[in-house]
Structure formats: structure tokens, C-alpha cells
Amino acid sequence: MDHVLVTGGAGYVGSHACKALAAAGFIPVTFDNLTTGWREAVRYGPLVEGDLLDRVALDAAFAQYKPVAVLHFAALSLVGESMSNPAHYWRVNLGGALNLAEAAVAAGCLKFIFSSTCATYGDQDGVVLHEGTEQRPINAYGASKRAIEDVLANFDAAFGLHHVIFRYFNVAGADPDGELGEQHRPETHLIPLMLDAIAGRRDKLVLHGTDYPTADGTCIRDYLHVTDLANAHVLGLQWLLAGKGSRAFNLGSGTGFSVRDVIRQAGRVTNQSVPITEGPRRPGDAAILVSGSDRAETDLGWTRTHSTMDQMIRDAWHWSRKPGYTS
Structure with a gap:
């Protein structure tokens, strides 16, 4: 069975994605510093405790598990906090993603799925957003995610890092089986x-x-059940493993x-x-x-x-x- 590295796999969306990956026949390897994640949510594969700003830890995880792909969920995501402390968001979100992309390329792992956000589109009232809508974020959270999308485009052109970008907004619900659910520290949803x-x-x-x-x-x-969101990430992985090219997808209702x-x-x-x-x-x-x-x-x-x-x-x-x- 193939391994998939899941950053933030101890968190809300990441843990549900790990369950979906396991059901699809993959072994999810959670890479998480457990700052906001939960150890008990890592149920479907091994846990590597590490920080995305630690390149040595990332390289070791790639060397040990040789994943066929990366699912990148780990990020700071509080809009208000991003407005009051933008430097922290740029440092962690963009710096961590850059480290991860470099480590993936160095390891020859050239399939990358990125958890982005509809916040990259900014405030466009009355418009149903689609992938071609102009992106003009109004907070540091959305701006940092938009910048990561640019990094992935550059890495695709330079190194062949094929990627799927998912832009979504309000994720809700819990695993219908009752195994997983939403517990943020602090809770803002x-x-x-x-x-x-x-x-x-x-x-x-x-x-x-x-x-x-x-x-x-x-x-x-727009609200989306976390199980439907997790299943979309498995489909994105299968898209890349089938040899298809980089693509951005909005996920909503x-x-x-x-x-x-x-x-x-x-x-x-x-x-x-x-x-x-x-x-x-x-x-x-x-x-x-x-x-x-x-x-x-x-x-x-x-x-x-x-x-x-x-x-x-x-x-x-x-x-x-x-x-x-x-x-």
C-alpha cells in the first residue's frame, strides 16, 4: 500500500481526509506539531510529530515513508488573528508550505494537494465564485494561501510538481460514524x-x-460537510496519480x-x-x-x-x- 504524507492530519479536516485515504487503500502518514491537532484523532496511520518550519524533520519523514503524494492541510486559519498578526501568518503558512514543497521536490514526490480557501477571492458580494473569478484577498490568511498557490505554480513549471488546489470555505459536520469531529483550540466556527x-x-x-x-x-x-470535503481530496489524489495535470477546484454547494x-x-x-x-x-x-x-x-x-x-x-x-x- 502506498503512503501519503498528510500535514495537519491530526486536525479537523486532515483527520477526516486520513480516514478517507485509508478507506481508499492508502496509508496516511500524519505530519503534525499537535499545536491545534489532537493525538487521538490520528487513527488510520502513523504519526510523525514535526513542524513544517523544520526542514530536517520533513526530509526525515519523506525518507522514511517515501510517500507517493502530499496532502497539505496544516496552516494558521483565524481571519481575525491574521489581521492583527499578519507576520505570523506569512511566516508559518507561506514559510511552512515553501519548506514542504522544497522537501517534496528533493524527495522526488511530485504529487501535491493543497488545502486552499475561498478567502483568496476576497469580498465579492452577490457573486457565485468559480475558479476563474479574480482573486483579491482582504486578509492575511487569504493572502498567504493565495501566495502558496503561486509557489505551487512556480514549482510545477520549474520541477514538475503537479498539484491540485482545493478552494473551499465553511466546513461543517462530523464523521457520520462518530469517530471524528470538530474540536478547535480556540473554537471560532x-x-x-x-x-x-x-x-x-x-x-x-x-x-x-x-x-x-x-x-x-x-x-x-457556503457550507460543506467535512466528509464530502475529505472525499474530494481522495479524488484529487487519484486525478494526479492518473497522470493528469495541475488544476484548481472550488468546493461548495x-x-x-x-x-x-x-x-x-x-x-x-x-x-x-x-x-x-x-x-x-x-x-x-x-x-x-x-x-x-x-x-x-x-x-x-x-x-x-x-x-x-x-x-x-x-x-x-x-x-x-x-x-x-x-x-
Whole structure:
């Protein structure tokens, strides 16, 4: 069985991708410094504790496991923090990805899948984003991801580092089998914060901005079930292993939900009310981000089988009620 190096494989999306890889017949090798990841989430292959800024550790991992490809998830991803401390985001996100790309090329591992973001498109209200939409990020998080895409293009031209880029935004839900779920430190995502408020683990859910130019004044986002997202990464890997060229894909549903829409749906799913309070906007937040995924559906044969708002909330609710869950 072939090994695949998964950076950030102890995190939320990375661990679900590892499960999908194992189900597809690969051995995922998690490379993670466990700063925000969870050791217990590494269930489907070996764990290498290491930092992307440590080139020696990366070279050793490539030498030991000889992976056929890299799936790169590890990154800093808090929009507000990226606005207040941009240097940290550029240093970790871009510096780590550059180290990883150089190590992959040196090891002859020329298949690279990158977890990017629709935040590279910036604030383009009322537009369903597609791969040809102009990228103009408005925060350091999106800008650092956009720069990594440029690095990969340069490395493809210079060294033949073929890559698949996935741009997506709000990932939600949990493994339907109950093995994995969302636990960030700190937690900033809407659905787990909302469920924590319902369960009494926090006093209230804060609505960060209620004066956006939307129908109800709250931000609108496209949501994707984490299992559907993980399966897309396996299809991207198979695309590259079949000898196909570098390609960027948006992953979304093409349907936007406002924060208040999600709150109403959570009330119906859990049969409980969500305690809320209004707060100011967060710096760097766009009003509307909705992503189409026609290219992924056509080229990769990707389908969304779990990405209804009802199932995303239901799976997350089930996960958040497991013994030992911490928010």
C-alpha cells in the first residue's frame, strides 16, 4: 500500500481526509506539531510529530515513508488573528508550505494537494465564485494561501510538481460514524460555537456583525460537510496519480446560508433555542462567500452526499454530545 504524507492530519479536516485515504487503500502518514491537532484523532496511520518550519524533520519523514503524494492541510486559519498578526501568518503558512514543497521536490514526490480557501477571492458580494473569478484577498490568511498557490505554480513549471488546489470555505459536520469531529483550540466556527451555547458550555453565541448588506444583516456563507470535503481530496489524489495535470477546484454547494439561517436550522434539529447576543464585525470578514463546484463535479466526478444543513448540524450535534468532548 502506498503512503501519503498528510500535514495537519491530526486536525479537523486532515483527520477526516486520513480516514478517507485509508478507506481508499492508502496509508496516511500524519505530519503534525499537535499545536491545534489532537493525538487521538490520528487513527488510520502513523504519526510523525514535526513542524513544517523544520526542514530536517520533513526530509526525515519523506525518507522514511517515501510517500507517493502530499496532502497539505496544516496552516494558521483565524481571519481575525491574521489581521492583527499578519507576520505570523506569512511566516508559518507561506514559510511552512515553501519548506514542504522544497522537501517534496528533493524527495522526488511530485504529487501535491493543497488545502486552499475561498478567502483568496476576497469580498465579492452577490457573486457565485468559480475558479476563474479574480482573486483579491482582504486578509492575511487569504493572502498567504493565495501566495502558496503561486509557489505551487512556480514549482510545477520549474520541477514538475503537479498539484491540485482545493478552494473551499465553511466546513461543517462530523464523521457520520462518530469517530471524528470538530474540536478547535480556540473554537471560532459557527456551528460548534452554536451547539456549545445550546448545551450550556458557553453563555451565548455572539453574532459578529448584524449590519452586513444581506437580507437579515448577518454574513452569508457556503457550507460543506467535512466528509464530502475529505472525499474530494481522495479524488484529487487519484486525478494526479492518473497522470493528469495541475488544476484548481472550488468546493461548495452554490447555496449561501446566513448566520441567522443556520441558527434557525439548529433550533429545528436540536429542538432547542440558541441563546445569542449581538457583537461587532470581525476585521477581515467578507459579507457573502458562496462557491460553485461545477469543475469538481465534471472533472473529478465529485458529488455531495452529506452536505445538507440538516445533516451537518445533526452530525456535529451528535459528536458534541459524546463523552469526553471538549470545546
